[in-house]
Amino acid sequence: MRFAQMVAAALVLAVTSFAVVPPAEAKCTRLAFSVNDYGKEGPTNDAKKLLDKYIAEWTSERGIANYNTGKKDVSCELFLDVILFDEWTCRAEANVCW
Numbered sequence: 713m714r715f716a717q718m719v720a721a722a723l724v725l726a727v728t729s730f731a732v733v734p735p736a737e738a739k740c741t742r743l744a745f746s747v748n749d750y751g752k753e754g755p756t757n758d759a760k761k762l763l764d765k766y767i768a769e770w771t772s773e774r775g776i777a778n779y780n781t782g783k784k785d786v787s788c789e790l791f792l793d794v795i796l797f798d799e800w801t802c803r804a805e806a807n808v809c810w
Contacts, residue, residue, distance in 0.1 A: 752788055
């Protein structure tokens with residue numbers, strides 16, 4: 713009888729040690745913020761800063777306390793090109809996971 717219990721325990725241990733338990737799934741989304749302004753450096757920096765602020769507000773509204781922000785990607789397009797000045801639209805994007 714004792715031998716049968718040991719075999720059963722070993723079998724249960726073998727089955728559970730090879731069971732695949734999926735890790736907790738993180739939810740992610742991609743958020744972005746655009747800025748239109750004169751020059752290129754200003755709207756690039758503003759888009760990054762305002763994206764951080766937007767992410768904080770967005771997560772707070774949804775009750776998300778712990779989140780990670782991925783690398784920020786910034787792309788800029790010339791909006792208006794006048795001889796004396798130029799105006800750019802810059803868009804900062806990042807993945808946000810919680």
